[in-house]
Amino acid sequence: MGYTIQAGAFSAVENAANLAKCLTEQHLDAYYFQYRKGLYKVRFGNFQTEEEASREAVILKAMGTIEDFYIVRPSEYATAKETTLGTPYVRDQVVKTAHTFVGVPYRWGGTTASQGFDCSGLTMAVFKLNGLNLPRTSRQQFNRGFSVSRDKLTKGDLVFFDTAGRGDVSHVGIYIGDNKFIHAPRTGKTVRLSSLSSPYYGKRYRGARSYL
Known part of the structure; x- marks a missing residue:
């Protein structure tokens, strides 16, 4: 795995699912998961460099698709x-x-x-x-x-x-x-x-x- 974008922090799983669906419809490989009990997050993409992942995240944030984001590094898996x-x-x-x-x-x-x-x-x-x-x-x-x-x-x-x-x-x-x-x-x-x-x-x- 390369660098991945993580976005959202939802208490309602439906909201995480909706964001993942929205990203998937934009041809991004998105999926939500339970970060811990009562909290769901969304990850998407598989980028070769952190710069490439950040660039994509900034564009999506400017479009209003996502808000705050975090770049997951390979060393964190x-x-x-x-x-x-x-x-x-x-x-x-x-x-x-x-x-x-x-x-x-x-x-x-x-x-x-x-x-x-x-x-x-x-x-x-x-x-x-x-x-x-x-x-x-x-x-x-x-x-x-x-x-x-x-x-x-x-x-x-x-x-x-x-x-x-x-x-x-x-x-x-x-x-x-x-x-x-x-x-x-x-x-x-x-x-x-x-x-x-x-x-x-x-x-x-x-x-x-x-x-x-």
């Missing part, structure tokens, strides 16, 4: 702190971030909380907020990363399933420990916790990958 705080810290942050999206509606092709998530859109957003870019689809995410056996699953690993019944990966979630994972299931559902031991997901399990 959880993955950048792995050397000093350790991989368990990064994994905890991934799980913590995933929990903030529980309840967001499913939307096929969705990659933001404001528009809804599909399964791989959710994993992309969670990892992006922690400083790591993932491939777009569940199959692509499965084909990369490091293979993890089921008995070695660790918080923050990605778990994959064949929910389409075609013998190939078609669904992904984020393992959070205790044999549970967070995922965006399907149309009409919301982001939720499920169990790897459930009859449905247990028999459709296809493997796991680690990006940490």
Whole structure:
């Protein structure tokens, strides 16, 4: 991840969602997230330099699209702190971030909380907020990363399933420990916790990958 623009500090999630939607409609890769309990912020963009990010933010502020803003540096992401705080810290942050999206509606092709998530859109957003870019689809995410056996699953690993019944990966979630994972299931559902031991997901399990 490069430099990202962070804007807004909303007590109402609807206001954060509206700003993210507005930015997305301007072809900016925007998403809101829970900064802490009762406070939501919006991030967007992926710029190579701080100057480039600041320039874009100043333009948007002049247009009245955003108000105050903050440039998030690559060193501030959880993955950048792995050397000093350790991989368990990064994994905890991934799980913590995933929990903030529980309840967001499913939307096929969705990659933001404001528009809804599909399964791989959710994993992309969670990892992006922690400083790591993932491939777009569940199959692509499965084909990369490091293979993890089921008995070695660790918080923050990605778990994959064949929910389409075609013998190939078609669904992904984020393992959070205790044999549970967070995922965006399907149309009409919301982001939720499920169990790897459930009859449905247990028999459709296809493997796991680690990006940490």
